[in-house]
Amino acid sequence: MSNNRRPAYLPIAIIAAVIIALTAVVIMWFKPDNNQTSSAQTMASVDDSEYNESISTELATGQVMEATLPQNQSAFVTGLERLPRSLKGTQIDGEIIIDENKKLVVTEGLRRLFDYFLSALGEEDETVIIARVESYIRHHTPEPAASQAVAIFNKYVAYLKALPEIEKRYGNLQLQATKSGELDLNAVAQQQQDVASLRQQYFDKATITAFFGAADDYDDYSVEMVRINQNQQMSDAQKQAARQDYVSRLPDNATKTNIQQQANLGELMARTEQMKARGATPEALYDMRRELVGAPAAERLAQVDLEDANFDQRFNQYETQKQRLLSQSADQSQAKIQIEQLEQQLFDDAERKRLSGYAALQEMKAQ
Template sequence: MSNNRRPAYLSIAIIAAVIIVMTAAVIMWFKPDRTSMALAQPASNVLGDEAEGSLSAALAAGQMLPTTATQSQSLFVTGLERLPRSLKGTQIDGEIIIDEKKQLVVTEGLRRLFDYFLSALGEEDETVIFARVESYIRHHTPEPAASQAVAIFGKYVAYLKALPEIEKRYGNLQLQATKSGELDLSAVTQQKQDVANLRQQYFDKSTITAFFGAGDGYDDYSIEMVRINQNTQMSDVQKQAARQDYVSRLPDSTTKTNIMQQANLGELITRTEQMKARGATPEALYNMRRELVGAPAAERLAQVDQEDASFDQRFTQYETQKNRLLSQGVDAAQAQIQINQLEQQLFDDAERKRLDGYAALQQQKVVSAP
């Protein structure tokens, strides 16, 4: 199922080091429901995610007490009655899959379903959320799958509540990375192992793979990219070769496909900046992009280039006429009226919202220019 209020995912350990250490490389992974540039690529996680981190913190602050089926049914029938404000008007994210024997098939979508309802923590009492989830599961799922899903939800909640203890032991890795300029990968790896050990206390192997497998694959990739980048014994060429070798050895999967697309995006950004700095023609840019990301994306990027060039041209015209008005000593109120009219003539509603930020960016470029 799709969702327009899906919990966002973000790094809890490596992202600061990535910003500091990797100035030219992009190592964030992409999720299928996000877009980047004009490529419609998926968006990123590095070591853990916000759904896991923020929910665990919220749950640790109180005790979510499992309800009985009778108690759940006294509060809800479908689990969708009286939704909290943050969930109203949204589509339920996640899935409940069963096999031909009505046994539960655990998927990553089941975890997304749990996270969808748990995202209302703070708006609803913990026991209410537990009752809501149990009612939803039992209303939409036959036995024995329903009871299996409810049991896993209870374990998932307990797991999330245990996570903060691990985070406390390792402290703020982002702050440590910021101070040293490099990430302590041994600490990150040990923390990751401790989280893996914690998961084994609550879930069987198949559930761990379904719930966390994809994220772990991205984590391992991101850690390895940082490890390669922090290797002072390797040249840039050797580092690039090591990155490509690591990706080539990954098993074929959606994770590998997304990582390869992201690697192409990183190279695309770098090569685009280099070619534009050399004054490359639109045709040359198109050919390079087509090679990296395919013709449809290359065509969209070419369209973006045209739109950016048009905006730049109109912005230059706008700045020139605005400065002329301000230099003529016209009454300030009258000058502002004319400037507003000029903005409406040259830009649409969305573009006018960009003007202040774009002007500041252009000024920053002038100040920082050698």
């Protein structure tokens, strides 16, 4: 089993939904690569992970389950003893890096390491997790880096406990604005400022940049895309130019590369829809996609088109025969049995689970 958690910061995830509606299959092809390189000594490193979004709330409210083991049995040596069920069999996510003087080098991977263990809140008591993390750090890290990492971890826990108060303050306002069709960008900016001030209470500038810099870049990008999208004075062409200009002015780094790819996805889906409506050939679609997202992704999308076309053909066949059975059969229970047999004939188990939702989607498109 692999561990796959991503960190959660400001609830600006709402923003992304306001801007872009992307299909999961496309997003997976452009999942950001968080691998980092360093000349310092790497003590532990693993894959990109996904953080449990409820951690900060659970820490703040204390709404966690009792420890899976009695407190007097919660002493650790390596920090990996008696792992909770959600962490068993997973790869430890994160890293502890030290320099030539055995001092801690703070990285985004250190925060991922903290998040990895904190994701077990709900299975383990907070005090058990804190003891586990400190034991893990001290077992795998020399001094003075070990004590430095433990100190930052304690500050990180305190920060997570304080964060929900800010989220609560702005959450309802953001939700109301989203329901009205537009996001209150002034409220978003104030929330970002409050979170930035909170971070300064717990961390120095270097730690803030290492822990939250990449996520803040994505948040800033999302806010700007909303700002452009909500500008009623701009034409669609002007909005597209403004989006491209913003991305072009970002610093050249991995974050910019990922944002460029994500930005291309919006244009990719719009162009695909337009070209399909005009009856574009598979070759024309491939050329357009290759230009926007590269040949490998264009080839995968072409394969998805073939699979979708095949599914559509079988779905149409299924709907036609289903309606015939329902209209011509005097025994409705027998008709249902025949329809079920038809489903088994035309679709595999995974596809059968899609049928009701897919039928509803087709009805919406037909309206």
